[in-house]
Amino acid sequence: MPLALLALAIGAFGIGTTEFVIMGLLPEVAGDFGVSIPTAGYLVTGYALGVVFGAPLMTVLGTKVSRKRMLMVLMGLFIVGNLLSALAPTFGLMLTGRVVASLAHGAFFGIGSVVAADLVAPDKKAGAIALMFTGLTVANVVGVPLGTLVGQSVGWRVTFGIVAALGVVGLAGVAALVPDMPKAEGVRLRHELAALKNVQVLLAMAMTVLGFGGVFAAITYIAPMMTHVTGFADGSVTWLLVLFGLGMVGGNLIGGRYADRALMPMLYVSLGALAVVLALFTLTAHSKVAAAVTIVLIGALGFATVPPLQKRVLDQAHGAPTLASALNIGAFNLGNALAAWLGGMVIGAGLGYTAPNWVGAVLAASALVLALVSAALERRDTAPALPATGSAPAERPAAVSS
Numbered sequence: 001m002p003l004a005l006l007a008l009a010i011g012a013f014g015i016g017t018t019e020f021v022i023m024g025l026l027p028e029v030a031g032d033f034g035v036s037i038p039t040a041g042y043l044v045t046g047y048a049l050g051v052v053f054g055a056p057l058m059t060v061l062g063t064k065v066s067r068k069r070m071l072m073v074l075m076g077l078f079i080v081g082n083l084l085s086a087l088a089p090t091f092g093l094m095l096t097g098r099v100v101a102s103l104a105h106g107a108f109f110g111i112g113s114v115v116a117a118d119l120v121a122p123d124k125k126a127g128a129i130a131l132m133f134t135g136l137t138v139a140n141v142v143g144v145p146l147g148t149l150v151g152q153s154v155g156w157r158v159t160f161g162i163v164a165a166l167g168v169v170g171l172a173g174v175a176a177l178v179p180d181m182p183k184a185e186g187v188r189l190r191h192e193l194a195a196l197k198n199v200q201v202l203l204a205m206a207m208t209v210l211g212f213g214g215v216f217a218a219i220t221y222i223a224p225m226m227t228h229v230t231g232f233a234d235g236s237v238t239w240l241l242v243l244f245g246l247g248m249v250g251g252n253l254i255g256g257r258y259a260d261r262a263l264m265p266m267l268y269v270s271l272g273a274l275a276v277v278l279a280l281f282t283l284t285a286h287s288k289v290a291a292a293v294t295i296v297l298i299g300a301l302g303f304a305t306v307p308p309l310q311k312r313v314l315d316q317a318h319g320a321p322t323l324a325s326a327l328n329i330g331a332f333n334l335g336n337a338l339a340a341w342l343g344g345m346v347i348g349a350g351l352g353y354t355a356p357n358w359v360g361a362v363l364a365a366s367a368l369v370l371a372l373v374s375a376a377l378e379r380r381d382t383a384p385a386l387p388a389t390g391s392a393p394a395e396r397p398a399a400v401s402s
Contacts, residue, residue, distance in 0.1 A: 003177050008131075012139070018163045048337050050105070106326050106330045109326070147159045200312075200316040205328050215302035217357070217363060230285055278360040281298070
């Protein structure tokens with residue numbers, strides 16, 4: 001695999017760290033700015049919405065420049081946003097910094113996926129995409145716990161300063177290692193937009209929203225579930241999230257490996273198993289050992305869908321994949337927001353802290369149904385046309401046997 005993938009993975013590591021580390025630092029940030037925890041939660045919501053809207057915006061703005069240059073611009077935005085967060089004197093400026101950093105997220109992964117796929121042979125594309133996303137998964141194992149520890153020990157501003165420094169390393173890596181790959185000739189914005197008319201592209205994005213949404217329906221409420229239902233101490237939640245991150249790393253690599261061999265079967269297995277495991281989590285949440293194992297499986301099965309779904313979008317939007325790829329990253333965040341909202345609704349309805357697991361199971365099962373529909377449509381569209389009723393098929397062999 002080319003060294004350029006390492007540069008993309010470093011950028012992904014920084015982005016993954018800044019996205020999730022804020023969740024462990026909300027009490028410290030809220031205390032420093034004198035705001036409530038729910039108000040501080042806007043730092044999470046604002047980032048997610050910035051990803052959803054920033055992905056298409058930054059991708060469209062980048063249609064006039066080479067992909068390498070756009071990746072460098074995006075890492076520059078990431079650095080500026082995190083520095084602003086680290087130095088912000090008011091909560092409003094802190095939120096602004098989060099939004100600025102989030103604008104780089106979707107477009108970086110979207111354009112980075114296209115670049116990663118172009119760097120390798122056709123039969124290794126999903127594996128290359130998975131290696132880039134490894135930076136994001138490793139961030140949940142290493143970056144987020146360490147960032148939380150640093151923020152709680154010496155101050156959350158230091159954490160965001162370190163994340164900005166990671167962005168500098170990522171920028172330098174992209175500049176030094178990613179080859180200058182110009183935008184494909186003849187591809188214009190209208191071509192990128194036209195790809196969104198493809199039913200298969202839209203189905204893949206819907207699978208992304210529902211499939212990964214299933215994961216976040218459960219994981220968003222993992223802390224109250226594990227402490228109130230399973231009986232873990234508050235301090236154990238960090239390590240349970242590390243287990244979730246380890247599962248993500250393994251699932252991402254497995255998904256990339258097998259998506260290059262059999263993409264749709266990989267989706268069937270991962271989405272179907274994810275739905276089953278999420279449903280079982282309502283039972284295993286009552287046992288510490290079983291809950292820990294289930295959390296690893298949710299991380300693994302959830303992220304096993306990422307490389308095949310991203311490659312599915314690239315394959316179906318061939319010729320103009322950049323905008324579709326970036327929008328699919330936004331779809332992950334849209335799924336996260338939708339699932340968190342639905343999970344909160346069932347908890348608010350008095351159904352208990354394990355109820356979001358059923359929401360997740362339904363979402364994952366719905367994604368599986370869409371995968372089966374997508375494959376059926378593809379088979380129909382590629383099937384050879386049958387002879388019309390009343391034709392004389394016996395004459396056809398004579399016409400070609402010469």
